[in-house]
Amino acid sequence: MVVRVMATGVFDLLHPGHVFFLTEARKLGDELVVVVARDQTARRLKRDPYTPENIRREMVEALKPVDRAVLGSTTDIYETVVRERPSIIALGHDQIWNEAEVEQECARRGVPLKVVRIRAYPHDELATRRIIERILERARPPGEPRA
Amino acid sequence: MVVRVMATGVFDLLHPGHVFFLTEARKLGDELVVVVARDQTARRLKRDPYTPENIRREMVEALKPVDRAVLGSTTDIYETVVRERPSIIALGHDQIWNEAEVEQECARRGVPLKVVRIRAYPHDELATRRIIERILERARPPGEPRA
Numbered sequence: 001m002v003v004r005v006m007a008t009g010v011f012d013l014l015h016p017g018h019v020f021f022l023t024e025a026r027k028l029g030d031e032l033v034v035v036v037a038r039d040q041t042a043r044r045l046k047r048d049p050y051t052p053e054n055i056r057r058e059m060v061e062a063l064k065p066v067d068r069a070v071l072g073s074t075t076d077i078y079e080t081v082v083r084e085r086p087s088i089i090a091l092g093h094d095q096i097w098n099e100a101e102v103e104q105e106c107a108r109r110g111v112p113l114k115v116v117r118i119r120a121y122p123h124d125e126l127a128t129r130r131i132i133e134r135i136l137e138r139a140r141p142p143g144e145p146r147a
Numbered sequence: 148m149v150v151r152v153m154a155t156g157v158f159d160l161l162h163p164g165h166v167f168f169l170t171e172a173r174k175l176g177d178e179l180v181v182v183v184a185r186d187q188t189a190r191r192l193k194r195d196p197y198t199p200e201n202i203r204r205e206m207v208e209a210l211k212p213v214d215r216a217v218l219g220s221t222t223d224i225y226e227t228v229v230r231e232r233p234s235i236i237a238l239g240h241d242q243i244w245n246e247a248e249v250e251q252e253c254a255r256r257g258v259p260l261k262v263v264r265i266r267a268y269p270h271d272e273l274a275t276r277r278i279i280e281r282i283l284e285r286a287r288p289p290g291e292p293r294a
Binding site: 013014015016019048050051055058059062063064065131132134135136138139 | 160161162163197202206209211281285
């Protein structure tokens with residue numbers, strides 16, 4: 001039986017922390033399906049993404065550890081779990097869900113599975129923020145008159 | 148004989164145009180080696196990258212079409228060609244080098260090869276610029292006092 005692992009996230013402005021998370025998630029089974037958060041879900045839970053959802057999905061699917069990337073549901077986060085029926089859900093070290101609660105909710109919907117927490121990437125935890133800061137720092141090109 | 152293809156670029160803030168270019172380049176042979184421009188080279192030819200060279204290299208190597216990504220030379224762009232000895236160099240539609248000139252320079256250094264121009268990605272040619280614009284637009288969070 002193929003052990004399907006599911007991981008989820010926004011994946012805006014990809015950095016090595018994302019690749020580490022997905023590589024570790026992939027190692028838990030035979031196949032990795034990634035659920036990419038919809039723009040409106042990301043906006044609600046975190047912040048408006050800089051990259052639109054279809055592009056974020058495409059870029060995640062282009063990464064080596066990922067077998068398939070799908071857009072999440074806009075209404076019920078468990079909708080995709082019921083459709084994809086993974087055996088394992090991998091959670092990032094900073095993802096807020098509680099392991100036991102997620103396992104209970106999935107079992108209640110007829111998808112018994114194990115939730116595994118992936119450890120933090122040893123470097124670059126603030127990678128996205130640093131990239132954004134560099135963009136902002138250089139926003140005023142040299143020679144442009146100050147307002 | 149393994150047909151080695153080489154592609155080169157800065158690959159700052161990855162977007163689907165990069166993936167398209169590398170996927171098309173990979174199709175030209177059996178193996179794709181990507182030369183990622185050093186920070187100082189990018190600065191000289193284009194602009195200072197937002198993502199440092201080691202991170203750009205790591206992210207390019209995480210993409211499915213890429214077998215290996217290496218950092219370029221800081222001095223002679225042909226140094227890496229001589230070391231890697233590709234059979235084909237893939238050029239992006241907007242890369243400024245002239246096909247015949249590159250072929251001549253490589254042959255002169257003992258690496259006869261063919262230069263192939265990859266066509267433009269049908270969408271998202273300004274993808275990086277658009278992502279940067281979105282970051283700048285939202286730089287002032289709602290509620291933050293205007294200076």
